[in-house]
Amino acid sequence: MGRSPCCEKEHTNKGAWTKEEDERLINYIKLHGEGCWRSLPKAAGLLRCGKSCRLRWINYLRPDLKRGNFTEDEDELIINLHSLLGNKWSLIAARLPGRTDNEIKNYWNTHIKRKLYSRGIDPQTHRPLNAASATPTTAAVPSPSTATVPVATSSSNKKINSDSISSSNTTTNTTHDVVITNNNNNSNGFQLVTNSAYANTTTKVGTDEDSNSSSGVTVEESFPHHQLNLDLSIGLPSHQVSSSVNPEKLKAEEHDQKPHVLYHWYGNITGQGVCLCYSLGLQSDQACYCKGMGATATTTTRVTTTATDSRKRCLVGSGAYGTKTGTEEEANIERFG
């Protein structure tokens, strides 16, 4: 339908940002916060497109950005999350504090793809390369320069919404097997197990031990996976969230730093709170208030990605993706906090 440009291109600078522009942007946001990006450049005295300002701030100037190389743990976490979420860089970034989607995307394309090829795993499908011979992106390990392989465009790459939970009538494109169970001996421990090329991949998250590290991921590769499924088996907290629990109070008491989402399941597990942002790898400083809950049961909930209803936003959302939409009703999910 044709859109008006987001700014007057002939009056805007492009390319690398100067120090002065950075300072102007930082100073403006310090004073006024992140507001309307379109009007920001003018207000801040910048000859830049609002989108450009936003990108610059989010990807480079934000004070909470973590600089430096990715750790091995972060690598493995990214790989696991990618096997679950596909090229949903923003969702992956949401689980790596201090990292941006752009940074992770670049890192994936320049390092991790190569790493997976060297392991004999197709980075797009997360299947062993020889098992993916039916796809066009098989063959030998590409040279670094060709590592930017044509995306095999499984649906996982296109507008699937792994951050959605299906109702029964959604169109399944890609699914992942995810099993989140608790670590029996550690009330804070949850494990996220995926049935992907990393079958038997156990992503251990949220334990005390790893609370200060970037993640607590252990990966044991063994079985080739069959198909990416989004079967979620979720370990429920041992002390169940009763209806009398006041999420606001809990939030205030146990952690108040970062956005978090506590989903409340109906249906088979009525009345039991499931905190997915924690289970899916948020770090301790942003763990949600159900941290500390143990788990007594493993309940399986099917989560299916779909290309037909991309508006569903739930389940794996945290912070920005926790927006509640009407379609959540289909998923029988209610969000707290």
Place this chain on the structure above:
DNA sequence: AAACGTCCCAACCGCCCTCAC
């Protein structure tokens, strides 16, 4: 030291989603 090739990442582009009206 120069030329060339490769790598990496900041930034851009265009499409999609959400929301207000």
Place this chain on the structure above:
DNA sequence: TGTGAGGGCGGTTGGGACGTT
């Protein structure tokens, strides 16, 4: 319910940095 504005996202690219010959 339809439409447009604004923001967000994923894919792509340009050019600087670095390595090799």
